[in-house]
Amino acid sequence: MTLSKALERVAQTNSQAVTEFLEEYLSDAEIEQSVKDQLHEIAIRYAVKTDMEQSLEGVTDLADPNWTPDPPHARDDGELNIVRRYMDLSSFQSLIESGLWFSRVDNYSDSFEGKYPGEILRRRWRTYEYNEMEGDPQVPYNDYDYRKARDEIIRKQSFTSCWRWGGDESAVFWDAYIQNEGLAIETTFDNLREVLENSDFEFVIGKVEYIDYRTKTFPVNPVAQVFHKRNGFTDERELRALIRSEADEVSYNIETSGSIEVDVTNSPGIRVPIDPNTLIDRVILAPGTSQWVVDLISDMKDTYDLEIFVDRSRLDAKPDRTRPKKVADGVSEIIKDGMQLYRVEKHSPEKYDLSDDDQFVLLAVWVNSESYLREVHQKVTELPYSTFDSSPDYGEGWNAEREKVQSHLKSLRRKELITNDGPMWSITEKGEQVVRHPYIDS
Numbered sequence: 001m002t003l004s005k006a007l008e009r010v011a012q013t014n015s016q017a018v019t020e021f022l023e024e025y026l027s028d029a030e031i032e033q034s035v036k037d038q039l040h041e042i043a044i045r046y047a048v049k050t051d052m053e054q055s056l057e058g059v060t061d062l063a064d065p066n067w068t069p070d071p072p073h074a075r076d077d078g079e080l081n082i083v084r085r086y087m088d089l090s091s092f093q094s095l096i097e098s099g100l101w102f103s104r105v106d107n108y109s110d111s112f113e114g115k116y117p118g119e120i121l122r123r124r125w126r127t128y129e130y131n132e133m134e135g136d137p138q139v140p141y142n143d144y145d146y147r148k149a150r151d152e153i154i155r156k157q158s159f160t161s162c163w164r165w166g167g168d169e170s171a172v173f174w175d176a177y178i179q180n181e182g183l184a185i186e187t188t189f190d191n192l193r194e195v196l197e198n199s200d201f202e203f204v205i206g207k208v209e210y211i212d213y214r215t216k217t218f219p220v221n222p223v224a225q226v227f228h229k230r231n232g233f234t235d236e237r238e239l240r241a242l243i244r245s246e247a248d249e250v251s252y253n254i255e256t257s258g259s260i261e262v263d264v265t266n267s268p269g270i271r272v273p274i275d276p277n278t279l280i281d282r283v284i285l286a287p288g289t290s291q292w293v294v295d296l297i298s299d300m301k302d303t304y305d306l307e308i309f310v311d312r313s314r315l316d317a318k319p320d321r322t323r324p325k326k327v328a329d330g331v332s333e334i335i336k337d338g339m340q341l342y343r344v345e346k347h348s349p350e351k352y353d354l355s356d357d358d359q360f361v362l363l364a365v366w367v368n369s370e371s372y373l374r375e376v377h378q379k380v381t382e383l384p385y386s387t388f389d390s391s392p393d394y395g396e397g398w399n400a401e402r403e404k405v406q407s408h409l410k411s412l413r414r415k416e417l418i419t420n421d422g423p424m425w426s427i428t429e430k431g432e433q434v435v436r437h438p439y440i441d442s
Contacts, residue, residue, distance in 0.1 A: 083188065100271070
């Protein structure tokens with residue numbers, strides 16, 4: 001069968017016109033060469049696609065990576081490592097309502113994110129040049145472009161949540177990440193790892209390593225390429241959590257010369273649902289925070305039942321005094337210590353707008369710290385002049401009283417005067433300063 005007859009059979013419409021056109025303007029040799037070029041391109045595209053899919057197999061599986069980053073250094077005092085994430089108010093609300101945001105790494109401003117250093121690229125280029133010079137390349141396409149395309153696919157399948165580990169607040173970070181009003185959420189490395197373990201995502205978490213990209217290398221590994229950055233970013237002290245998601249679509253543009261380009265489509269980020277009370281230990285308000293933001297965060301604590309502490313930034317401190325320091329229970333005074341002035345502010349029931357029943361419940365927790373609800377209820381009924389009913393028959397009346405006590409416990413927890421570890425209730429340091437009751441023996 002001639003080539004013209006084959007093309008005629010392939011043509012879907014107006015096959016006679018196609019055949020006449022080809023016979024008039026092209027020789028059989030030209031047509032044959034054109035078809036060979038097209039078949040060659042199809043073969044290369046198939047080879048690239050097949051090899052790429054095989055080489056990327058398992059990349060999104062982070063259950064057992066063959067390279068893992070280091071965790072933060074252990075502190076000398078044995079305390080858990082503190083990590084912070086700086087954000088604006090809208091991001092904080094999104095975190096509370098929808099979960100922790102993981103951004104695709106190629107969306108960051110640093111164009112080196114998720115890419116290999118120069119030495120690794122030079123090795124690849126030397127390998128490619130050698131294969132070309134020998135005239136017998138190992139693969140029918142540009143191996144250098146192939147590896148570059150593979151790196152790009154991995155970048156667009158990688159999503160990270162970035163934190164700063166250890167140390168005090170960073171004035172540089174406040175300026176870089178908070179343009180107007182904002183805050184930093186503070187937690188520990190273990191807390192962050194725990195909430196991710198309770199999610200539906202496989203993840204890798206650890207410190208970013210900083211190297212000289214001109215002279216140093218790191219393992220050619222799809223996890224390692226996301227946990228390395230240039231030395232110029234060392235001050236970030238970045239801790240990262242990495243998750244991966246398959247690309248929505250990958251299309252290949254392959255020239256007959258063997259050069260390769262890829263176009264990868266994937267979502268810009270992923271929300272990971274988390275329990276904010278497990279994740280967040282406290283919120284630090286940005287320096288110079290307005291009072292309306294303080295009120296807003298307070299309202300959010302009530303709305304979302306957040307059991308977190310809220311502090312103003314230590315950068316708001318005046319040069320001649322520090323944050324309030326407890327000197328003695330129930331004492332309000334100024335103590336001069338060298339060049340520092342420490343002011344002790346009296347915490348009172350009036351300051352926290354506590355009712356008499358609030359004070360009875362607070363006192364019961366103070367007397368019986370680390371108590372269950374039923375123990376708090378029993379103790380509060382034993383206090384002189386208590387308005388709570390013991391209902392010894394443990395019938396419906398006792399249940400109603402128990403719910404009443406529970407309501408006051410939650411109110412006191414929102415004011416950060418008590419705290420709970422599961423069903424166990426304990427008084428906080430702030431709560432101890434508030435306890436002031438005429439029925440306590442001196």
